[in-house]
Amino acid sequence: MSRKRKKRRKYITFKQILPNMITSGNILTGVLSLVLAWHGHILPAAWLVPVAGIFDFMDGKVARTLGGSSSFGVELDSLADVVSFGVVPAMIFYSAYMKGFWGVVGALVIAFYVLCGALRLARFNVTSFCSAFQGLPIPAAGTFLAAFVVAGYALPPLAAAAIVFCTGGLMISNLRYSNFKMLHARNLSKTKTSALAILLVILFVIFRNAMPLAAVSLYVASGIIGFDWGRWLATDDDEATEEI
Template identity: 65%
Template sequence: MYEKFSRKRMIKKPIPFRRLAPNMITSGSILCGVMSLVLAFHRHVVPAVWLIFVAAFFDLMDGKVARSLGGDSAFGMEFDSLADVVSFGVVPGLIFYVSYLYAFGGVLGALVISFYVLCGALRLARFNVVHSSGNFQ
């Protein structure tokens, strides 16, 4: 009897495209961020920086698509913030570290970029929990 009940519970409705499309675009932003991390790690700084711009394009488009399709969700907002931390926090920090701070004194340079990434993550977390009236914050 328990198997029959759990099988019924596991059957779920398919996710509508209007909810899926913005998250697919956000996935493109995370993909660009991770690829940029790998390139920066191997000291290919210029292509890594270009991928940040591609991630910015994806970040711009996911919001536009979500608003136009009416597919915005709490999950999408959190997923977008995670993509922003990776693409616009961790990646620029690592690029700056690889380009300028590595020779400065490994651990001290790592602390400097860690502070930058932490500030960016805290700002995005605050943005997700503080709601203000109006369309733009």
């Protein structure tokens, strides 16, 4: 006689659902941004990219706080990032600066950027890390491109193409970038955090609409010059100095 095996139902708890709901907000924001860009509303579309970044930060924060991390959530987060920080900023940048640039060349440049973003996420999912990221994280890369539009800068097509190409290259590079997710209340220096907050306020006063570009440029440049913001902000060197 063959015994019937009872299938066990795997119930998904709320602490596992909530982070995925926040990740869905990331996807929704990215799609809305893409629709706005399609209809020619480039500036509001660009502003939605950092909003998607807030969702991207919060889903991981909530998952770690509630203990609701899962492999499903990791994959969903990567798919969301490809849309919100890969395809969307590329289309915004193309629409703002490179439409019709040397025929199909502009399209190939943004395709290269999206491909680099996908490769960056794939490498991230199979690489164990402790503090520093390997290569420029795609949320920072997407925000960097969108910040040019927010700042209202008029870029020549060739300069825009060079920025997109170099940003894509940074994502697949071996440069180390700070991982702020390793920081928490117990190892965060209040003095340095206050100093950073004052710096951001000064940047806002000086640059106004260009403040997001100035802020994210500091992060992009930090990997190139080898400066670790996470290590600088942390008081616990044991956690901040571990590398991939």
